[in-house]
Amino acid sequence: MDTPSNINGKVRRLYPGEAIPYDLLLLADETEAAINRYIYDSDVYVYEAQNEIIAIYVLQVTGSDEIEIKNIAVEKRHQNLSIGKLLLRDAEIKAKEKGFGSIIIGTGDASIKQLYIYQKAGFEVFDIKKNFYIDNYPEPIFENGIQLKHMLVLKKKIR
Numbered sequence: 001m002d003t004p005s006n007i008n009g010k011v012r013r014l015y016p017g018e019a020i021p022y023d024l025l026l027l028a029d030e031t032e033a034a035i036n037r038y039i040y041d042s043d044v045y046v047y048e049a050q051n052e053i054i055a056i057y058v059l060q061v062t063g064s065d066e067i068e069i070k071n072i073a074v075e076k077r078h079q080n081l082s083i084g085k086l087l088l089r090d091a092e093i094k095a096k097e098k099g100f101g102s103i104i105i106g107t108g109d110a111s112i113k114q115l116y117i118y119q120k121a122g123f124e125v126f127d128i129k130k131n132f133y134i135d136n137y138p139e140p141i142f143e144n145g146i147q148l149k150h151m152l153v154l155k156k157k158i159r
């Protein structure tokens with residue numbers, strides 16, 4: 001079975017002027033309009049293997065001591081190979097290098113796999129944005145057969 005070590009990919013910054021991989025970002029966010037609200041004000045990191053971008057994460061400064069993972073996504077055929085966990089660790093290293101004391105990430109109240117991975121990586125729920133997915137998106141969003149309503153915001157202290 002493939003793992004990040006035998007896929008042998010590398011994380012790099014998206015080059016200035018390089019096309020934004022919306023196909024990947026749209027796995028984690030519903031619309032280009034929602035993505036465009038943060039992408040131009042963020043650092044975009046991609047995971048590339050054999051000259052193909054197969055995963056992505058986006059970091060945005062959201063406070064004097066806090067940085068947020070706004071989007072994290074792995075191409076469908078490469079999911080469940082530990083690339084997501086690798087990207088979470090990489091984001092934490094980048095956040096530390098930039099001198100931030102905590103890193104946050106938001107996800108849906110029915111996003112069971114995401115909640116599992118984030119908590120296993122040391123993130124803890126610290127806030128709930130009530131009705132976030134109802135107020136901010138034109139259509140209802142379902143995951144695991146459950147309508148997303150509230151955003152759970154998780155935080156990990158890294159200093």
Ligand code: ACO
Binds near residue numbers: 028083106112113114
């Ligand atoms: N329920 C619970 N756990 C699950 C499920 C499930 N349905 N499916 C898989 N898992 C577990 C696996 O067993 C594994 O756990 P283990 O390490 O303890 O064995 C773990 O989840 C999988 O970890 P990875 O392989 O590192 O995850 P992956 O590479 O697939 O990346 C990600 C995770 C980013 C969520 C990916 O699946 C993805 O791109 N999903 C679609 C986009 C998305 O939802 N992104 C996050 C939105 S929130 C945001 O962007 C801020």
